[in-house]
Amino acid sequence: MKRSLLILFAILGMFFIGNSAISIIMSDTSKESFSREPVNTSVVMLQDIKIKLKKPEEVSINNKKVDLGQRLFFDPNLSKDGTVSCATCHKPDHGFADDKPVSLGVNGQKGDRNTPTVFNTSRLKLFFWDGRAMSLEEQALGPVENPVEMGETIKNVLSKLNKNESYTIQFEEVYGKGKITKETLANAIAEFEKTVISKDSDYDRFIAGDVMALSPNAKRGLDLFNGKAMCIACHSGPDFTDGEFHNLRLGDSDIGRGKITGMLEDIGKFKTPTLRDIANTAPYFHNGQIKTLEEAVAFDGIGEKNRDPLDLPVNLTKAEEKDLVEFLKSLSGR
Numbered sequence: 133m134k135r136s137l138l139i140l141f142a143i144l145g146m147f148f149i150g151n152s153a154i155s156i157i158m159s160d161t162s163k164e165s166f167s168r169e170p171v172n173t174s175v176v177m178l179q180d181i182k183i184k185l186k187k188p189e190e191v192s193i194n195n196k197k198v199d200l201g202q203r204l205f206f207d208p209n210l211s212k213d214g215t216v217s218c219a220t221c222h223k224p225d226h227g228f229a230d231d232k233p234v235s236l237g238v239n240g241q242k243g244d245r246n247t248p249t250v251f252n253t254s255r256l257k258l259f260f261w262d263g264r265a266m267s268l269e270e271q272a273l274g275p276v277e278n279p280v281e282m283g284e285t286i287k288n289v290l291s292k293l294n295k296n297e298s299y300t301i302q303f304e305e306v307y308g309k310g311k312i313t314k315e316t317l318a319n320a321i322a323e324f325e326k327t328v329i330s331k332d333s334d335y336d337r338f339i340a341g342d343v344m345a346l347s348p349n350a351k352r353g354l355d356l357f358n359g360k361a362m363c364i365a366c367h368s369g370p371d372f373t374d375g376e377f378h379n380l381r382l383g384d385s386d387i388g389r390g391k392i393t394g395m396l397e398d399i400g401k402f403k404t405p406t407l408r409d410i411a412n413t414a415p416y417f418h419n420g421q422i423k424t425l426e427e428a429v430a431f432d433g434i435g436e437k438n439r440d441p442l443d444l445p446v447n448l449t450k451a452e453e454k455d456l457v458e459f460l461k462s463l464s465g466r
């Protein structure tokens with residue numbers, strides 16, 4: 133009897149000590165995300181791991197839909213003159229982004245924003261630089277009708293697809309009998325996009341326990357990212373984005389989020405982009421004005437007006453900037 137009481141007390145004791153240890157770690161983390169003190173990497177990693185990473189196999193996937201969506205993603209017939217597919221701008225060999233500052237659509241027309249990656253977009257809450265679309269399905273048909281992208285009407289795309297026997301057979305296999313519709317078209321493309329997930333990177337192997345996966349420079353870069361440079365204030369979570377909008381003061385005429393919400397305070401704000409596969413997706417920022425990762429790391433906006441509260445000025449040495457770049461390079465899939 134006595135012994136079991138003792139064991140009970142021992143267990144209770146462990147529970148309380150354990151709990152307070154956890155709460156110390158937690159309160160430390162939350163304090164540190166607002167301070168400039170270097171953050172202990174292991175604490176931040178704990179925070180990262182808590183947000184569950186969706187593994188490819190956890191996303192519910194219908195393979196036939198994915199094949200159909202993939203065919204559509206690469207099909208230039210979705211555009212007015214049969215020259216531009218989604219993959220023209222979201223180039224698979226360029227991190228599913230474009231190598232130009234702004235992409236060229238039908239008739240060589242220039243868009244006004246840099247093409248972001250399609251990697252991991254199924255995990256986003258809002259789409260486009262200004263967050264104007266709420267789902268992949270809603271997003272998928274936007275480029276088709278955009279006059280400077282694919283310049284085609286959905287009506288024409290549906291009529292082209294419905295006349296193409298190999299498409300009608302493929303759509304029927306997935307969605308049953310009936311005409312190809314706007315909904316089935318968007319759904320198939322979105323289903324393919326769900327499978328465009330960045331692969332195992334050196335950083336992922338490092339947080340999984342392979343301490344050799346990052347070079348000493350990249351490790352210093354990781355500490356800077358979470359600490360002195362405070363990049364994690366906005367580039368947080370498994371995909372290195374808070375999903376929020378911030379004004380980094382690029383100084384162009386694009387008002388970004390402001391156009392969507394109509395709020396004065398949102399003028400010049402853009403969605404924090406993912407940093408996954410960032411080494412493959414140059415040039416950078418919403419207008420593609422930044423050519424290299426070195427420039428991106430050194431960039432600190434134009435003027436002080438409208439500086440984001442999370443975007444505190446940091447004075448990094450040249451060596452620290454190099455370490456940060458090394459860390460950013462470790463976020464690319466292999």
Ligand code: HEC
Pocket residue numbers: 205210216217218219220221222235236237238243245246247248249250253256258259260261262271272273275276280281282321325
């Ligand atoms: C002419 C180039 C071009 C074509 C073609 C194109 N896109 Fe895009 N895509 C862009 C640009 C530019 C943006 C960002 C636009 C903005 O934010 O206003 C974008 C944004 C996106 C996003 C949102 C990413 C994010 O981070 O929010 C997704 C998803 C996407 N495109 C998928 C597609 C699909 C699917 C197709 C084909 C149906 C397609 N795109 C065709 C240039 C293109």
Ligand code: HEC
Pocket residue numbers: 357361362363364365366367377378379380382401402403404405406407410413415416417418419425428429440442443444456
């Ligand atoms: C205040 C929030 C915030 C902080 C802090 C921040 N970023 Fe960003 N970052 C953004 C936003 C928002 C953009 C897009 C801005 C735009 O295009 O107008 C961006 C863009 C980038 C890009 C270009 C990505 C692309 O696909 O075009 C890189 C690289 C980058 N940040 C790295 C960093 C690094 C490294 C740090 C730390 C030194 C950092 N950021 C700190 C919010 C932030």
